[in-house]
Amino acid sequence: MSSKVFYSTMQNKGLQSPLSKITRLLNKCDPKSKYGSKQLVAVKTHFGEYGNTAFLKPVYLRPVIEKLKQLKCNPFLADTNTLYVGMRTNTVDHLHNAFLNGFNYSTFQIPVIIADGLRGENSLDIPVDGELLDHVKIASDIYNADAMVVVSHFKGHELTGIGGAVKNISMGCASRQGKLIMHSTSKPVVHKEKCTSCGLCAANCAADAIVFGPKAEITEACTGCTRCVAVCPESAIGIDWNESSDNTQRKMAEYAKAIHDHFENKIVYLNFITDVAPTCDCFPANDTPVCPDLGFLASTDPVAIDKASFDLVAKHSPDGIDPFGKIYEEIDPIIQLKHAEKIGLGSTSYEIKMVK
Ligand code: SF4
Ligand code: SF4
Known part of the structure; x- marks a missing residue:
């Protein structure tokens, strides 16, 4: 069965604010039945890495937040800490970065919450009936919200081909431990040439899994919590990004299913x-967009909205061919959507409903 995807182009012959289109799109998804008085509603988005300029324009969130306030909800902006080391690795740096990129209380008069704790330790284990996973590890302040609006910047991705709604509710809502599970089949690794043997990682390891000989070494006792990655002042502990794109995408679909069902x-x-960069907004830089700005979509089906976004980008790229496939020849981004469909998350068949 096909799902409805509401779509507004960037064309604006009547010269109305594009923000009014976002309000109309949201209204098509019946927000009154979903968001109620005093509910804590997570507006899940991606604040963009420091140096990147392709991430979602903060102003696009304004109609969403205004709608939630109109419905007397208590909305908050939410994102989670990253697995890689950068400006979004811990909550303090992440909040600085969010502020600098325009996602802050001054702009929206709602709080900004990094949902998985100071160094990504606030994680809940949630069961999921997947093919690869039987449980997922979710950022607790996302899981404990009463409802969610998922606002995604659709773009390319160097590991998964595309990043849209499915990626936002999987990788984007997982705790750091959950992100490790999606990205790797092994524990973190110590880059010994960078290690100064300061001992901070061992002092922060609840599993007593770090020994010295004389540089830090991670033993079999490691539970994969990734706290050591966040605390190392030398960025000497990293991730073995060894999971295949296919498996990462399938695991993402199973994480997404857990969140969507919740x-x-x-x-x-x-x-x-908009600003459809070839790479993820986690990069501290971005290349020229692969297609013109095409507009905004809304749906209650994360699979349908991503498939519709993918098809629109392919249709409007300079030669009408999927631009991500040309950049990432080895990656089939539809795997995440097909697997999501197979496990009952949504449908790759969709019906576009134009909204002026
Ligand atoms: S925190 Fe980093 S630098 Fe310090 S001992 Fe651990 S790995 Fe080495
Ligand atoms: S990932 Fe967690 S358990 Fe493993 S070594 Fe690092 S801090 Fe210890």
């Missing part, structure tokens, strides 16, 4: 096809 009918997805 919120049931209290979740709406908005995708923005």
Whole structure:
């Protein structure tokens, strides 16, 4: 069965603010039935790495937040700490970065919450009936929200081909431990040439899994919590990014299913096809867009909205061919959507409903 995807182009003959289109798209998803008085509603987005300029324009969130305030909800902006070392590795740096990129209380008069704790330790184990996973590790302040609006910047991705709604509710809502499980089949690794034997990692390891000989070494006792990655002042502990794209995408679909099922009918997805960079917003830089700005989409089906976004980008790229496939020849980004469909997350068949 096909799912409805509501779509507004960037064309604006009547010269109305594009923000009014976002309000109309959101209204098509029946927000009154999903978001109620005093509910803590997570507006899940991606604040962009420091140095990147392709991430979602903060102003696009304004109609979403205004709608939630109109419905007397208590919305908050949410993201989670990253697995890689950068400006979003711990909550303090992440909040600085969010502020600098325009996601802050001054702009929206709502709090900004990094949902998995100071160094990504606030993680909940949630069961999922997947093919690869039987449980997932989710950022607790996302899981404990009453409802969610998922606002995704649709773009390319160097590991998964594309990043949209499915990626936002999987990798984007997982705790650091969850991200490790999706990205790797092994524990963190110590880059010995960088290690100064300061001992901070061992002092922070609850599993007593770090020994010295004389540089830090991670033993079999490691539980994969990744706390040591966040505390090492030399960035000497890293991830063995050894999981294949196919498996990462399948695991992502299973994480996404856990989140989507948890919120049931209290979740709406908005995708923005603007500044479609070939790479993820986690990069501290970005290349020229692969297609023109195409507009905004809304749906209650994360699979349908991503498939519709992918098809629109392919249709409007200079030669009408999927631009991500040309950049990442080895990656089939549809795997995440097909697997998501197979496990009952949504449908790759969709019906576009134009919204002016
Ligand atoms: S925290 Fe980093 S530098 Fe210090 S001992 Fe551990 S790995 Fe080495
Ligand atoms: S990942 Fe966690 S358990 Fe493993 S060595 Fe690092 S801090 Fe210890």
